[in-house]
Amino acid sequence: MTPDRVLGDGYTAQQLDLGADSEGPVIATLIHRERAAADTAERDIDSASRPPILVMHGWSDYVFDRGLLEHLGTRGHDVWALDLRKYGRSLLPGQTPTSIDHLSRYDREIGQALRIIGPGTPPVLLAHSTGGLIAALWAQRRPGTVRALALNSPWLEMHLGPGARTLADGPVRLLADRLQHRPILPPGSTHFARTTHRKYGGQYEYDLDWKPERGHRFPADTFAAVIDGQKRLRAAGPLPIPVLVLHSARTRIGAKFTEEMRRADSVLDVRSLVHAARGLGPDVRIEAVDGARHDVFLSDADARARSLHFLEDWLETISS
Incomplete structure (x- = not known):
C-alpha cells in the first residue's frame, strides 16, 4: 500500500491486478482509512x-x-473504498473510461477487496448509483459475503420503469455488439456539476477529468451491461440481508438547468428507483431525503446531515 494522493494523510491505496482485456492491463484501486485511537475514545463506542x-x-x-x-471512521467503522476498473485512480492511459461488457466482471475486484478486508468480517457495501446496482447483484450472487447494503440513489431500474428497459434492451444490445466501447449516447448535461462543484460555486471539489462535468461519453457496451444487470436483478430472488436505500425526495430532470435541481435528483427517476428498491427483499428500509441531490452525500449541508442521520441510525440497528 502507498499513501493515497487523493484523500491525503491517513489514507492508503493499493492496486489490484485484474489481468488484461482488449485495451491492455486492467487494475482496480482499494483505498483504506487508517484507524486512529481517537476514533472511538471520545464516543465510548465498541x-x-x-x-x-x-x-x-x-x-x-x-x-x-x-x-x-x-x-464513518470516527464512529468505529473500519473504512475502505474501491475505485473500479477504468474509473478514477484505476483509469489507465488508452482505456475507455467506464467501459465494461458485463457487470459480473466487477466480481473480480470486489472479491479481491473482500479478501483483503478479511473473510471473517463481512462489510457493509455503501454504494452509489450504478455502484448500487453492482453491489446488489454481487450480494445476490455471493450470499454471506456482505453484512448489508446501504444504497445511495441506486440505479436499479431505467427511467419510466421496466417497460422502458424492455423496449431498449434489444436495440441497445445490437448497438453494443457493433459499437462495443464507442459512445452510444450524446454528452450529458452539466446540471449535477453546477449544483456541486466549486467551479460553479458549489461546496465540493473533485477532479473533472475523472468525474467530468457532462460525464464521460457513455460506452455502448456499458449501457447494455447496465440494462442486463437491471433485468437480472429484477428476476433474482429477494436478498436475505438488511438493505438501506437513500434517495432524493423529488426528481427534476430536464434539458435546461433550473434552481430546483439544486435540491433534487437531476439524474435518475426517483419513482422508478423506489419501485425497484421495494422488491429487493424483506428487510428494506427506504428513506426519502428532502433537499437531497442524486448523490445524497453531496447535497447542501441540511440534506447531507439528514442523509448521514438515516445512515447512522440504520447502521446502529444492524450493529446491535
Whole structure:
C-alpha cells in the first residue's frame, strides 16, 4: 500500500491486478482509512461490534468524499473504498473510461477487496448509483459475503420503469455488439456539476477529468451491461440481508438547468428507483431525503446531515 494522493494523510491505496482485456492491463484501486485511537475514545463506542464499510462509487465517478469516510471512521467503522476498473485512480492511459461488457466482471475486484478486508468480517457495501446496482447483484450472487447494503440513489431500474428497459434492451444490445466501447449516447448535461462543484460555486471539489462535468461519453457496451444487470436483478430472488436505500425526495430532470435541481435528483427517476428498491427483499428500509441531490452525500449541508442521520441510525440497528 502507498499513501493515497487523493484523500491525503491517513489514507492508503493499493492496486489490484485484474489481468488484461482488449485495451491492455486492467487494475482496480482499494483505498483504506487508517484507524486512529481517537476514533472511538471520545464516543465510548465498541468498534468490535461495528462492521467494516466498503464504499463504491457510481458511473463516471470515483471515491473522493473524505468527509463521508471520516464520518464513518470516527464512529468505529473500519473504512475502505474501491475505485473500479477504468474509473478514477484505476483509469489507465488508452482505456475507455467506464467501459465494461458485463457487470459480473466487477466480481473480480470486489472479491479481491473482500479478501483483503478479511473473510471473517463481512462489510457493509455503501454504494452509489450504478455502484448500487453492482453491489446488489454481487450480494445476490455471493450470499454471506456482505453484512448489508446501504444504497445511495441506486440505479436499479431505467427511467419510466421496466417497460422502458424492455423496449431498449434489444436495440441497445445490437448497438453494443457493433459499437462495443464507442459512445452510444450524446454528452450529458452539466446540471449535477453546477449544483456541486466549486467551479460553479458549489461546496465540493473533485477532479473533472475523472468525474467530468457532462460525464464521460457513455460506452455502448456499458449501457447494455447496465440494462442486463437491471433485468437480472429484477428476476433474482429477494436478498436475505438488511438493505438501506437513500434517495432524493423529488426528481427534476430536464434539458435546461433550473434552481430546483439544486435540491433534487437531476439524474435518475426517483419513482422508478423506489419501485425497484421495494422488491429487493424483506428487510428494506427506504428513506426519502428532502433537499437531497442524486448523490445524497453531496447535497447542501441540511440534506447531507439528514442523509448521514438515516445512515447512522440504520447502521446502529444492524450493529446491535
